[in-house]
Amino acid sequence: MWRLLCLVVVTPLAASTKLDELLLEVARKKSAEYNCSFSIAVRTPSGKAAVASGVVDFENAQPAKESDLYPWGSVTKMFTAASVMKLVGSGKFRLDDAIAPLVDDLLGKMAAKDPSQNFSSVEELWGADLAKTTLRQLLSMQSSIPDFDTATPSKGGGISKDPLRAELYTTPNHFYKPTELMSVPWVANHSKDCQAQPFVGKFCYSSTNFMLLGMALAQATGVDSWAAFNQTAFLPDYLQNQIRFANSGSPKDAGSVPGYDRTSYNRAPGNLSNHNNWEVEGVFAGWTASNVVATAAHIADLSWEIWKEHSLAPEALVKQMIPSAMHIYGMGAFNVGLFSGGVRGPLGQGYGHLGATYGYQSIVGFFPALNVSVAIATNIETDKQVQTPDSLCFTYHAVAGLLMNKTFDCKFQTMGYYGGRCTCSETPAPSGSASHAAIV
Structure with a gap:
C-alpha cells in the first residue's frame, strides 16, 4: 500500500512540476513491479503531464520515453x-x-x-x-x-x-x-x-x-x-x-515500441509466453475496433476532447455513451470508475476504455468530478491485464490529492480480466507535509 502525500495546486507551473514528480514515481514503481514499460499522461484544467519508465525493447535494453508510440487496442x-x-x-x-x-x-x-x-x-x-x-x-x-x-x-x-x-x-x-x-x-x-x-x-x-x-x-x-x-x-x-x-502492417511499421505477449494462452498451465509481437501484423486485427496508435499524451487529449470538450460529438449524445453507475459498459465506454475510482460518490465516477491487443495493454479514463483525463500504456499483455487498472488507481489518486490538497492511502486488488478493486481512503496529512509530495 502506498501513501500519496500531495500539494494543492498553486500555479500551473508548480502544478505541472509536482504532477510530473508524482506520475514518474508511479511509473517507476509499476514498471519495476511488472517488468515492462509504462507511459502515463494526464490532462487537467491546470495543465498536462507525461512521463515514462521501464524498458520498451528488451532485446536492445532501450529505455522508455514520453514520445513513444503504442498500439492502444480497444481504446x-x-x-x-x-x-x-x-x-x-x-x-x-x-x-x-x-x-x-x-x-x-x-x-x-x-x-x-x-x-x-x-x-x-x-x-x-x-x-x-x-x-x-x-x-x-x-x-x-x-x-x-x-x-x-x-x-x-x-x-x-x-x-x-x-x-x-x-x-x-x-x-x-x-x-x-x-x-x-x-x-x-x-x-x-x-x-x-x-x-x-x-x-x-x-x-x-x-x-x-x-x-x-x-x-x-x-x-x-x-x-x-x-x-x-x-x-x-x-x-x-x-x-x-x-x-x-493502422490499416495494414505491424507495430514496427506503425512506429510503435515492441510489445510482449506474456500470457498463458496455448501453453501448459503456469508456463507464460514472452513473444515479441513487434512484427506481427495481427496486432491490428479488428480495424475500427482496435487500430489506434499514439503516445499516451495524445490519447489523454483524445479522451479530453470526447468527454470534456465534446469536440467529436454533441454533448447530449456523448452523455448517452456514459455507463450507468453499476453497469460495466455504456456505449463504447467502460465504467473505469467501477474498478479504478476507489471512492464512492462523484469523485469515483470515471469512464473510458480498456485496451488489450496482442502484446500490449492500456487504459484511458476521464473523471468528471475533477476534470481529469488519464491515459496509461504498457508494452506487455498479461492474462488479467492487471497492470493497467492497478497503475490507474494510484495515478488518479495522486492527481486527485494534488488538486484537492488531500492524502489518500490506496491499495489494489485483482478481481478478474476487466479490472480489479481500487480501495482508497482519505487520511489526515502529516504535519509539515505541505512543502513536499511523496509516495512511500
Whole structure:
C-alpha cells in the first residue's frame, strides 16, 4: 500500500512540476513491479503531464520515453463510438436504426471487387434476425453477433486456448481484413445468446460489433471500401497529425515500441509466453475496433476532447455513451470508475476504455468530478491485464490529492480480466507535509 502525500495546486507551473514528480514515481514503481514499460499522461484544467519508465525493447535494453508510440487496442472503440455519435448528431442515422441498411451497400461494392469476400450483406452472414441489430445494441455490447477473438481463459486450471492467436503468430505477415474476420468459421453463420450477467448486466463483448460500426461510418462518408475510410477526419484538427490508424502492417511499421505477449494462452498451465509481437501484423486485427496508435499524451487529449470538450460529438449524445453507475459498459465506454475510482460518490465516477491487443495493454479514463483525463500504456499483455487498472488507481489518486490538497492511502486488488478493486481512503496529512509530495 502506498501513501500519496500531495500539494494543492498553486500555479500551473508548480502544478505541472509536482504532477510530473508524482506520475514518474508511479511509473517507476509499476514498471519495476511488472517488468515492462509504462507511459502515463494526464490532462487537467491546470495543465498536462507525461512521463515514462521501464524498458520498451528488451532485446536492445532501450529505455522508455514520453514520445513513444503504442498500439492502444480497444481504446479505438471509444473513438469509433464518438464518431458514430457525431453522425447521429448530424442526422446521418439514428441509434435505433438496424445495421444492415447502413452497411449493405458498402459490403456489396467490396464483394464485387474482391472475389475472396464470400458475402455481400449482413443477412448473408448472420441471417435476417441479426441483420436487424441496431447501432445502440452494437455500441452497448448487447448484440448476438459473435466476437472474432478466440481467447478462452481456462476456468479449471487447464490450458487457456486461443487458436486465432496461434494462427497470427504462425503467419505474422498476414493482415486480416475486417471482412476476413467477419467471415471466419466461428463468426459467420453463428450467433450467441446475449443474456444479462450477475453484477455487470447485459454485456456480450464483441469486437466484431465495432468493425460493423466502422462499416456504417465508411458507407455514410461515401467511400467504396473499408480501407478508404478516413478515420483521422473525425479527430480534432490538432490531433490529426498525431494519432495514427493502422490499416495494414505491424507495430514496427506503425512506429510503435515492441510489445510482449506474456500470457498463458496455448501453453501448459503456469508456463507464460514472452513473444515479441513487434512484427506481427495481427496486432491490428479488428480495424475500427482496435487500430489506434499514439503516445499516451495524445490519447489523454483524445479522451479530453470526447468527454470534456465534446469536440467529436454533441454533448447530449456523448452523455448517452456514459455507463450507468453499476453497469460495466455504456456505449463504447467502460465504467473505469467501477474498478479504478476507489471512492464512492462523484469523485469515483470515471469512464473510458480498456485496451488489450496482442502484446500490449492500456487504459484511458476521464473523471468528471475533477476534470481529469488519464491515459496509461504498457508494452506487455498479461492474462488479467492487471497492470493497467492497478497503475490507474494510484495515478488518479495522486492527481486527485494534488488538486484537492488531500492524502489518500490506496491499495489494489485483482478481481478478474476487466479490472480489479481500487480501495482508497482519505487520511489526515502529516504535519509539515505541505512543502513536499511523496509516495512511500
